[in-house]
Amino acid sequence: MYPPSQWAQIIARDPGHSQRYIDRFAMLAAQGNDLVGEARLIDAMVGRNSAVLDAGCGPGRHCGYLHRAGHRVVGVDLDPALIAEAERAEPGPHYLAADLTGFELPEAWPQSFDAILCAGNVMGFVHPETRRPILAGFAARLAPQGRAVVGFGAGRGYDFGDFVTDAAASGLELQQAFSTWDLRRFTEDSNFLVAVLGLPG
Secondary structure (H helix, E strand, O other): OOOOOHHHHHHHHOOOHHHHHHHHHHHHHHOOOOOOHHHHHHHHHOOOOOEEEEEOOOOOHHHHHHHHOOOEEEEEEOOHHHHHHHHHHOOOOEEEEOOOOOOOOOOOOOOOEEEEEEOOOHHHHOOHHHHHHHHHHHHHHEEEEEEEEEEEEOOOOOOHHHHHHHHHHOOOEEEEEEOOOOOOEOOOOOOEEEEEEEOOO
């Protein structure tokens, strides 16, 4: 049993946190903000009808976009309230309320993925002891030529260099690094990392 993530601790202390999160993004969407840039990137990286896993899918906005683009999408999030909202607001993908450190997917769902998306600072919220198990889970679920795209910001207690080391130790190779989801160049001064990871070889 692994220690709970920061998100799990937050919702345990404040059960209303999830609904406020849902409401905030609903407001941003109503205001016309672009909330699916991450999903557009994934869509550009894979062919039609690809299997895509959204790891830490929240209320499902990326899952919904990718499903409408013609992909077979699975969204996993440990927060049951966010999964319930995803099922309501973005029907079509498969959703599972589960911890990323270890979960099983129903046999009828995709098991191997052409792309894994992990956005929303998910890796900044997980407990340090779970970082490598989560990344190893990504490696285990990637198709041979699949790629995992992980994005998170600085100042969240997870050094970018440590992340790259953890990824390598978990069976993933850093193929490219960017500082934004629209693929701006990553430098030593960047305060955000978008890492494209694949299986070695």
